[in-house]
Amino acid sequence: MIVTPRRLASVVAVLAFAGSAQVSQAWAQSAQMNLAVDTMQRVSVRGSISSVIVANPQIADATVVDANTLFVTGKGYGTTQVTAVDAIGRVLFQNQIVVTGGQSGSVRVWRGAQVTEMACASSCSPSIRSTSDGASATPTP
16 A cells, blocks of 8 residues: 555544544543523433442432443532443443532521421421431430
């Protein structure tokens, strides 16, 4: 096969395009994902997900629904990182997840160290997050 300058230029152009597509995909995956508590976002990846690692599972959770689809759910306030890898450890998805309270009509009431989170619509009532620091409600002697 004879390599002419024209053929070489077309090969370089194809490789440059392929490289830029991979760079833009990696950039999109390294961007910050913002979620409100109790909301989720669907993530599609190229490749087959084998494992998912969540740095702080109290802040976010990740569920694999098929080989190429992941759902990230906001569980608590804060920042964490979610990483999905394939069977040989290549990173398919990696993102910083920022979970906020959102605009959902909730109120936190603090009484000393005791926190009560209220869900509010036409009236307010305690939500399921009304425990203080995950501690037991029964006092210890």
